[in-house]
Amino acid sequence: MNTLRQFSVLPGFGLSLGYTLVYLSLIVLVPISAVFIFTSQLSLSEYWQVVTSPRVMASYQLSFGTSFLAAGINAVFGVLLAWCLVRYSFPGKRIVDALIDLPFALPTAVAGIALTALYAQNGWLGQIIEGYFGIKVAFTPIGILIALVFIGLPFVVRTVQPVLEEIDTELEEAASSLGASRWQACRYVVLPVLLPAIMTGFALAFARAVGEYGSVIFIAGNIPMVSEITPLMIISKLEQYDYTGATAIASVMLIVSFILLLLINLLQSWTAKQTGRNA
Amino acid sequence: MTFKKRLSLLPFIISAAVTSQQLIAKDITLLNVSYDPTRELYQAFNPLFIDYWKQRTGDDVTIKQSHGGAGKQARAVIDGLQADVVTLALAYDIDAIAEKTGNIDSNWEEKLPNNSAPYTSTIVFLVRKGNPKNIKDWDDLVKPDIQVITPNPKSSGGARWNYLAAWGYAEEKYGSKEKAKDYIKQLFKNVPVLDSGARGATNTFVQRGIGDVLLAWENEAFLAINELGPDQFEIVVPSVSILAEPPVAVVDKVAEKHGTKEVAEAYLAYLYSPEAQGLAAKHYYRPVLPALADPKDIARFPEIKTFTVKQKFGSWQQAQKTHFSDGGEFDQIYTVK
Numbered sequence: 001m002n003t004l005r006q007f008s009v010l011p012g013f014g015l016s017l018g019y020t021l022v023y024l025s026l027i028v029l030v031p032i033s034a035v036f037i038f039t040s041q042l043s044l045s046e047y048w049q050v051v052t053s054p055r056v057m058a059s060y061q062l063s064f065g066t067s068f069l070a071a072g073i074n075a076v077f078g079v080l081l082a083w084c085l086v087r088y089s090f091p092g093k094r095i096v097d098a099l100i101d102l103p104f105a106l107p108t109a110v111a112g113i114a115l116t117a118l119y120a121q122n123g124w125l126g127q128i129i130e131g132y133f134g135i136k137v138a139f140t141p142i143g144i145l146i147a148l149v150f151i152g153l154p155f156v157v158r159t160v161q162p163v164l165e166e167i168d169t170e171l172e173e174a175a176s177s178l179g180a181s182r183w184q185a186c187r188y189v190v191l192p193v194l195l196p197a198i199m200t201g202f203a204l205a206f207a208r209a210v211g212e213y214g215s216v217i218f219i220a221g222n223i224p225m226v227s228e229i230t231p232l233m234i235i236s237k238l239e240q241y242d243y244t245g246a247t248a249i250a251s252v253m254l255i256v257s258f259i260l261l262l263l264i265n266l267l268q269s270w271t272a273k274q275t276g277r278n279a
Numbered sequence: 280m281t282f283k284k285r286l287s288l289l290p291f292i293i294s295a296a297v298t299s300q301q302l303i304a305k306d307i308t309l310l311n312v313s314y315d316p317t318r319e320l321y322q323a324f325n326p327l328f329i330d331y332w333k334q335r336t337g338d339d340v341t342i343k344q345s346h347g348g349a350g351k352q353a354r355a356v357i358d359g360l361q362a363d364v365v366t367l368a369l370a371y372d373i374d375a376i377a378e379k380t381g382n383i384d385s386n387w388e389e390k391l392p393n394n395s396a397p398y399t400s401t402i403v404f405l406v407r408k409g410n411p412k413n414i415k416d417w418d419d420l421v422k423p424d425i426q427v428i429t430p431n432p433k434s435s436g437g438a439r440w441n442y443l444a445a446w447g448y449a450e451e452k453y454g455s456k457e458k459a460k461d462y463i464k465q466l467f468k469n470v471p472v473l474d475s476g477a478r479g480a481t482n483t484f485v486q487r488g489i490g491d492v493l494l495a496w497e498n499e500a501f502l503a504i505n506e507l508g509p510d511q512f513e514i515v516v517p518s519v520s521i522l523a524e525p526p527v528a529v530v531d532k533v534a535e536k537h538g539t540k541e542v543a544e545a546y547l548a549y550l551y552s553p554e555a556q557g558l559a560a561k562h563y564y565r566p567v568l569p570a571l572a573d574p575k576d577i578a579r580f581p582e583i584k585t586f587t588v589k590q591k592f593g594s595w596q597q598a599q600k601t602h603f604s605d606g607g608e609f610d611q612i613y614t615v616k
Contacts, residue, residue: 053605053606053610054614055610055613055614116487117487120488120489121487121488121489122487122488122489123487138487139471217475217479218479221471221472221473222431222434222472222473222474222475223471223472223473223613224473224610224612224613224614225613225614232434232475235434235475236431236433236434238350239350239351239433239434239435239436240433240599240604241353241354241357241375241379245605
C-alpha cells in the first residue's frame with residue numbers, strides 16, 4: 001500500500017477504487033458470473049455440442065459479421081456527420097444534432113417495426129429497392145444490417161464529435177501553408193488525431209449491435225441457417241426451458257465480445273501512442 | 280425522532296399491518312397468468328366469476344390478469360411469479376412448470392374434464408379475399424408458387440400447433456413418417472419469414488402483405504377478420520386439422536400458500552359452467568360443452584375433422600422431444616441438406 005500511496009498524487013485512491021470495484025461487481029460482474037455458473041451445469045462435451053451446433057454456428061457468423069459491418073459503416077458515416085456538425089453552421093443544426101441521439105431513445109422494438117414497415121415488399125423504400133434493383137431488404141441479412149446501422153449510429157458521432165471540436169483549424173491551415181494538399185492535411189493531420197475516438201465509437205457500436213434483439217427480430221426473417229441472430233438462438237432455447245443451453249450460448253457471446261473489445265482497446269491505445277496522444 | 284426510537288416502533292407497524300390484513304381477509308386476490316389471445320375472454324369471464332363467488336360465499340375476489348407469449352408466461356411462473364392459476368396455450372408449458380418447480384401436481388390434466396381444457400380451437404388457413412391462389416387443403420401449401428406464413432416453432436407455442444397439424448395431416452394422408460417429413464420440409468421451403476411469435480406472423484401477413492396463406496388458430500383468424508374487415512381476408516378450413524386444447528391448472532403449492540386453493544379451484548371449474556361456455560363461444564373458442572352455448576355462436580364454427588396431440592404424437596412431451604428439441608425434426612429441415 002505504501003508504494004501505491006507514493007505513486008498517487010490525488011487523495012482518496014483507496015476509497016474510489018473500493019467504490020469502483022464494489023459498483024462494478026454489483027452491476028456487471030455478479031450478473032455475468034451467474035451466466036457462467038449456470039453454464040457450468042453442463043459437462044464440457046455437452047457445452048461444446050450446444051455452442052457448436054450448426055444453427056448456432058450460422059448465427060454467430062451472422063451476428064458478429066453484420067455487427068462488424070454495421071460498426072464499420074457507422075465509423076465512416078458517423079465521422080462525416082460529426083465533421084459536418086462541428087465544422088459548419090447551418091440553420092437547424094441543433095435539430096440535426098438532436099436527431100442523432102434518437103436511436104438511443106427510441107424503444108428498439110419500435111425501431112424494428114418502423115424499419116420493417118419501410119423496407120418490406122410493400123413499404124415505401126422496399127418497393128423501390130426491390131422494383132428497381134431486385135434486392136430484398138426486409139427479412140434478409142441486409143435488413144439486419146440496416147437495423148444495426150440505425151441503432152449504432154450515435155456511438156461514433158458522439159465519440160468523435162468532442163475530439164473534432166478540440167482540433168484547431170489552425171493545424172490544418174499550418175499544414176496547408178507548409179504545402180500539404182487538402183487530402184494530405186486530412187490524412188496526415190486530422191485523421192491520426194481522430195483515429196482513437198473513431199475506434200472507441202466503433203467498439204461501442206459493435207458491442208451494442210452484437211447484443212441487439214428488439215429492433216432486429218422484426219426485420220430479420222429468422223430463417224434458420226440464413227437470418228437467425230445469436231440472441232434469437234438464446235430466446236428459442238429459453239422457450240424450450242433449456243436455461244443452461246441458453247446461458248451456454250450467452251457465455252460464448254460474452255467471451256467473444258470481450259476478446260474483440262479487448263483487441264480494439266489495445267489497438268486503440270497503440271494508435272494513440274503512435275500519434276502521441278492520450279485518448 | 281432518533282433512529283432507536285423509530286426502530287422500537289417497528290414491531291407496532293408490522294403488527295398493525297398484519298392485523299389489518301386479517302380484518303380484510305375476506306378480500307381474496309387471485310392471479311391468473313395466461314397468454315395473449317385469451318385477454319378479451321378473461322376480461323369478460325372474471326366479472327362473472329366475481330359475482331358468482333360473492334353470491335356463493337359472500338367473499339370479494341379480485342382477479343389480476345397477466346398476459347404475454349405462452350412460453351414467456353410459463354417461464355415467469357417458473358422464475359417465481361406467484362400465479363394462483365395458469366391458463367396457457369399448451370400442456371407442455373404447464374408440464375414444464377410442474378416439472379421445474381413442483382408447484383403443480385403432476386396429475387393436473389386429470390383434475391378437470393377434457394384434459395383440463397375448458398375450450399378448444401383448431402388450426403385453419405387465413406387467405407386473402409377471394410382466395411386468389413385457390414388454397415383448399417394442406418396439399419396446396421407445398422405447391423411451388425405458394426408462400427406460407429407461420430411463426431418459428433422453436434420460439435412460438437402457437438407455431439408448434441401449426442407444425443403438428445401439418446405433420447398429422449401428412450402422416451395420415453401419405454401413410455408414413457418419412458413422407459410426412461418430406462411434406463414438412465417442402466412446406467417450410469415455402470415459408471419466407473419465420474416470426475418469433477404468433478402476433479408477429481399475423482402482422483407480417485396482414486400489414487406487410489407477405490405470403491398467400493397464414494396458418495392461425497381459429498379464434499385468432501376470426502379476430503383478424505373482425506378487426507380488419509371481411510373484405511380483405513377469408514378463412515379456409517382444411518379437410519383435417521389438430522384439436523388445440525389450451526389447458527388450465529391451479530398452481531397448487533402457491534395457492535395453498537396464499538390460502539386461495541378453494542377459490543382457485545372454483546374459478547377453473549366455473550369455466551365449465553353454462554355462462555363461461557357461452558362466453559368462450561362468443562370469443563371464438565369452441566366450448567367443450569357446446570350444448571350450453573348460444574347456438575348462433577356455435578353455428579359460426581364450421582365442421583372439421585380433428586385429431587389430438589395424444590392420438591398422433593403420444594403426448595406433448597414426446598412431440599416436443601421428437602420435433603422441436605435441438606437436432607429434432609424441425610432442425611433437420613434446415614440443417615440436413
